[in-house]
Amino acid sequence: MSLAIPPAARDALEAWLTHQRAIEGASAHTIRAYTADVTGWLAFLAGHLGEGYGLKRLASVPHADLRAWMAHERARGLGARSLARSLSAVRQFTGWLAEREGVDATAVLSARGPKFRRKLPRPLSEADAKALLSTVAEDAAEDWIRARDLAVVTLLYGCGLRISEALGLPGTAHPLPEVLRITGKGDKERLVPSLPVARAAVARYAALCPFDLASGVLFRGARGGPLNPRLVARTMERARATLGLPPTATPHALRHSFATHLLNAGGDLRSIQELLGHASLSTTQVYTAVDGARLMEVYAKAHPRA
Incomplete structure (x- = not known):
């Protein structure tokens, strides 16, 4: 100082x-x-x-x-x-x-800050998200690593977790309960339902993992230590290259996709805010802008200017 x-x-x-x-x-x-x-x-x-x-x-x-x-x-x-x-x-x-x-x-x-244009999240389409989940683990050398990578990305997309939240899950989180208690930013806890597909993916990984998960974190690296988030990012990079997806198809984009697809399916903002662990509803409201921006893209394609 x-x-x-x-x-x-x-x-x-x-x-x-x-x-x-x-x-x-x-x-x-x-x-x-x-x-x-x-x-x-x-x-x-x-x-x-x-x-x-x-x-x-x-x-x-x-x-x-x-x-x-x-x-x-x-x-x-x-x-x-x-x-x-x-x-x-x-x-x-x-x-x-x-x-x-x-x-x-x-x-x-009462001072007002400078105006700036907030960057909108870049979620994947539902089809691209599903394609990523089926492609993400194809290049892994071992069955248990393939199962691990699939389990991680399934949690990001299926539960809307941050990468730090998924990789911070303790080994005792297996078998995955129907409702996860997640500790997010600022050590604030929230409850997130876990889909059957997420529970199944984690169960398969745990059954194949060669390390004892009774202590330590749930997701392990090749030598048994905590899984590095950079490895998850690299796995996503390979998958998006295979599918021809843009660089914005990152692990965090799966969390954005979770929120956007819930909103598109009729989910209300307050519930989505609680699931994501946002402190302010205004943070969650950005997904309504995403939905509107996508609608305008569709409109522009359907009605091109002369």
Whole structure:
């Protein structure tokens, strides 16, 4: 942390980060991002104000100083998406600090971030997803590795798991129950139904796996250690090359496909949000945009312009 930052501000940041870990359940990745974003803000203020600042001054920064910081960040090459993330962290920290110090933080809390176009998820079609599942394990050298790779991708598509969630399943998860208890981002738990095809795929892998699954993780590498997610990505790369699919056909695209296909089948957003483990419904709503974008593509093909 920069030495230019006043000690009281450094201590306040550490207290806020502790609050985020203990009370809000923020993940290690989120804490690293918060630390970098807010540290940059505090260091900028130290240089911008040209003097040490107290906590009340920090919590009640005016619009002019906030705009100066945002201009500084853009000038050093920070993109709109990254700046919006940094501003979100600064707002959260400032709101927490203002409540502690009893000051008005309206200027910061009401600040709007830069506009940017959110990238839409790139799900696979149902036909391509099924083709991937039948192709993904074809190149594996051993039966148990073929069964393992198929089980992993079936969980990603059939249950909407993140790759880290699938590979983090303990060996005791076998036999797979009808409802999985998944620990996701921020150590938040959610319940996800497991389809019969997923339970069968995991059962076949466990029966063929040469390693004892009673302890440790469920999915193992060739030498018995935890399966590296990069190996799953490479398996997907080979499968999509065989099928002629685009580079966007990644392991995470199977999670996107799970959500999009559920929505297309009439699933409601709130239920899909719970299944995916999204903290905010707005995160899940992006799949409605995907559905709309695909509809427009179909319309454009059916009604080409002259």
